[in-house]
Amino acid sequence: MTFSPELEARFARMLRNYPPGRQKGALIPMLLYAQDETGAVTPELVQEVANRLSVKPVEVEEVIGFYSMLRRKPMGKYHVQVCTNISCLLTGGEELFEHACRKLGIGNREVTPDGQFSLEEVECMGACSWAPAVEVNYDFHHKMTPEKFDQLIDSLAKRQ
Amino acid sequence: MLFNEPHPLEVKVLTRRFEYPNAEPIGIDRFLATRGYEGFRKALGMTPEQIIDEVKKSNLRGRGGAGFPTGMKWSFVPRQSPKPKYIVVNADESEPGTCKDRIILENDPHRLIEGVLIAARAINASRGWIYIRGEYRYLIAVVDKAIEEAYQHGFLGENIQGSGWTFHLSTHSGAGAYECGEESALLNSLEGLRGNPRLKPPFPATSGAFQCPTVLNNVETYSAVPDIILNGGEWYSNLGTPKNGGTRLFCLSGHVNRPGVYELPMGFNLLRLINEVGGGVRGGRKLKAVIPGGSSCPVLKAEECDLPMDHESLAKIGSMLGSGGVVVMDETTDMVKAMFRIMKFYAHESCGWCIPCREGTAWLKKLLGRLDEGLGVSTDIDLANELARNMLGKTFCALGDAAAMPTISFVEKFRGEFEAKLKSAQAQAPVPGAQPLAVL
Ligand SMILES: Cc1cc2nc3c(=O)[nH]c(=O)nc-3n(C[C@H](O)[C@H](O)[C@H](O)COP(=O)(O)O)c2cc1C
Ligand code: FES
Numbered sequence: 001m002t003f004s005p006e007l008e009a010r011f012a013r014m015l016r017n018y019p020p021g022r023q024k025g026a027l028i029p030m031l032l033y034a035q036d037e038t039g040a041v042t043p044e045l046v047q048e049v050a051n052r053l054s055v056k057p058v059e060v061e062e063v064i065g066f067y068s069m070l071r072r073k074p075m076g077k078y079h080v081q082v083c084t085n086i087s088c089l090l091t092g093g094e095e096l097f098e099h100a101c102r103k104l105g106i107g108n109r110e111v112t113p114d115g116q117f118s119l120e121e122v123e124c125m126g127a128c129s130w131a132p133a134v135e136v137n138y139d140f141h142h143k144m145t146p147e148k149f150d151q152l153i154d155s156l157a158k159r160q
Numbered sequence: 161m162l163f164n165e166p167h168p169l170e171v172k173v174l175t176r177r178f179e180y181p182n183a184e185p186i187g188i189d190r191f192l193a194t195r196g197y198e199g200f201r202k203a204l205g206m207t208p209e210q211i212i213d214e215v216k217k218s219n220l221r222g223r224g225g226a227g228f229p230t231g232m233k234w235s236f237v238p239r240q241s242p243k244p245k246y247i248v249v250n251a252d253e254s255e256p257g258t259c260k261d262r263i264i265l266e267n268d269p270h271r272l273i274e275g276v277l278i279a280a281r282a283i284n285a286s287r288g289w290i291y292i293r294g295e296y297r298y299l300i301a302v303v304d305k306a307i308e309e310a311y312q313h314g315f316l317g318e319n320i321q322g323s324g325w326t327f328h329l330s331t332h333s334g335a336g337a338y339e340c341g342e343e344s345a346l347l348n349s350l351e352g353l354r355g356n357p358r359l360k361p362p363f364p365a366t367s368g369a370f371q372c373p374t375v376l377n378n379v380e381t382y383s384a385v386p387d388i389i390l391n392g393g394e395w396y397s398n399l400g401t402p403k404n405g406g407t408r409l410f411c412l413s414g415h416v417n418r419p420g421v422y423e424l425p426m427g428f429n430l431l432r433l434i435n436e437v438g439g440g441v442r443g444g445r446k447l448k449a450v451i452p453g454g455s456s457c458p459v460l461k462a463e464e465c466d467l468p469m470d471h472e473s474l475a476k477i478g479s480m481l482g483s484g485g486v487v488v489m490d491e492t493t494d495m496v497k498a499m500f501r502i503m504k505f506y507a508h509e510s511c512g513w514c515i516p517c518r519e520g521t522a523w524l525k526k527l528l529g530r531l532d533e534g535l536g537v538s539t540d541i542d543l544a545n546e547l548a549r550n551m552l553g554k555t556f557c558a559l560g561d562a563a564a565m566p567t568i569s570f571v572e573k574f575r576g577e578f579e580a581k582l583k584s585a586q587a588q589a590p591v592p593g594a595q596p597l598a599v600l
Contacts, residue, residue: 128258
């Protein structure tokens with residue numbers, strides 16, 4: 001497998017960041033960065049990362065289930081994550097998540113039929129003072145309301 | 161970007177370079193123009209003992225949650241060990257209610273790098289990692305850029321500022337796991353393993369990253385160090401209370417008029433924080449309860465909140481200062497629901513390594529869930545309390561305690577609300593076979 005030139009350059013740098021013989025340290029970040037390009041941690045990706053880090057494929061397999069951001073199946077082009085943890089709960093996060101289900105017509109960890117959107121109820125994402133918070137892929141949206149949520153989704157839908 | 165207006169009562173050390181509203185992280189030029197890396201230059205002329213002494217004098221305590229004295233932690237590293245020594249920054253920030261490391265990384269990344277350099281000098285480290293939670297991808301980009309600038313200006317790499325000393329630093333992304341904020345689980349994750357905790361001792365100071373002596377601190381802890389070296393430990397200590405030096409970032413969230421992250425002296429009164437800095441409870445409602453330092457800390461009833469925010473004062477009333485996440489709950493808050501949501505988090509995040517935590521959080525989630533739905537039975541309340549008490553102190557890391565302690569406090573302090581849900585359920589006498597209310 002090959003990745004984008006930027007990612008290849010990043011991987012080359014990453015391998016130098018761990019002590020000699022301990023390049024397995026790069027495993028988890030490498031999987032996440034690669035997943036951003038492949039959409040999911042596929043069997044080929046497992047083999048590829050295992051080769052690059054000189055570890056057994058099973059050593060890659062065993063971390064995948066542990067980290068909630070790593071996934072075996074692709075999510076939507078826009079992965080919408082709504083926090084409902086305590087600070088967001090107190091400021092309408094749960095209602096916002098229900099609203100998101102209705103707006104997108106999908107439930108938790110589901111993908112719209114056209115593959116454009118997916119939805120996930122997530123744990124605290126470090127935006128508690130600006131709650132309720134939503135993260136789309138890696139972009140934060142603070143102090144969300146159902147209206148702002150609709151605008152966000154509509155503008156993303158137009159962008160496709 | 162800073163997300164909230166500063167408040168006149170703030171004492172700005174960590175945030176002294178911040179401007180509101182500013183769109184850009186502070187780059188190296190502006191950093192250098194505002195005494196940036198001067199603390200580090202000064203440290204280069206000091207012995208490791210002198211650096212550690214100054215940090216001890218400052219009474220700086222860990223800002224990640226446990227409040228361990230930082231200078232003492234650094235002094236545990238065996239500097240004569242032939243192994244390489246490492247620095248690890250905990251930027252996993254996932255304690256519910258906590259959003260402070262983020263604003264340091266975002267606004268003043270060089271401050272963190274400078275703090276790391278001083279710590280590295282104190283233990284003669286050769287390399288460091290900044291472990292940043294995966295969801296903070298845009299911050300990884302900000303910090304990577306700052307690291308690159310620091311290399312270009314000779315603050316990282318070989319022969320730093322002509323001292324002959326070599327130190328390398330890089331970011332390392334997490335991938336979604338609260339448990340990886342726990343120091344030993346973080347170290348496993350850094351080695352490419354599942355983030356399960358390690359048996360302690362040995363502590364990281366003797367056997368940390370890649371089994372080498374390691375100093376591991378929170379972002380905010382390192383970020384306080386440049387000004388401590390620059391202005392002296394005593395100066396910093398005097399900003400706070402006798403055993404709690406300096407200032408810290410309080411993340412105010414929930415039912416307040418002006419939620420935000422505010423830098424205040426240690427020992428600042430909690431009620432003043434809510435009413436003066438935070439502009440009071442939203443909608444003029446009455447205060448019901450406060451979680452003083454992230455969801456792992458036992459909850460305080462409104463009448464308990466007139467107290468200084470320092471480690472001892474909170475310990476005295478059976479809670480903790482924790483990570484600085486102050487979650488304010490007004491009179492309308494459904495405490496059963498709030499506790500259920502908190503437990504859902506711990507059950508999701510328990511790494512499964514220790515049975516009391518894995519099973520305890522799962523059962524507590526079920527119990528609290530059915531209490532919240534109005535489907536509980538009268539023994540559930542005591543059972544929840546007993547279950548939680550049986551988890552205390554029985555696990556490798558503190559996640560089990562972090563789940564049990566709030567449960568005990570919610571159940572004991574707001575027992576009436578748990579009982580009311582039972583009563584209302586009984587009054588409605590559910591029709592056999594009726595669908596329970598949907599719980600998300
Ligand atoms: C379950 C759990 C999660 C934790 N999460 C974090 C975290 O996200 N950030 C952090 O700095 N410390 C966290 N800690 C505390 C760390 O284990 C450790 O005490 C801290 O990073 C040490 O740095 P300090 O002395 O500067 O506070 C967590 C602890 C536990 C038990
Ligand atoms: S609780 Fe939602 S971002 Fe922290």
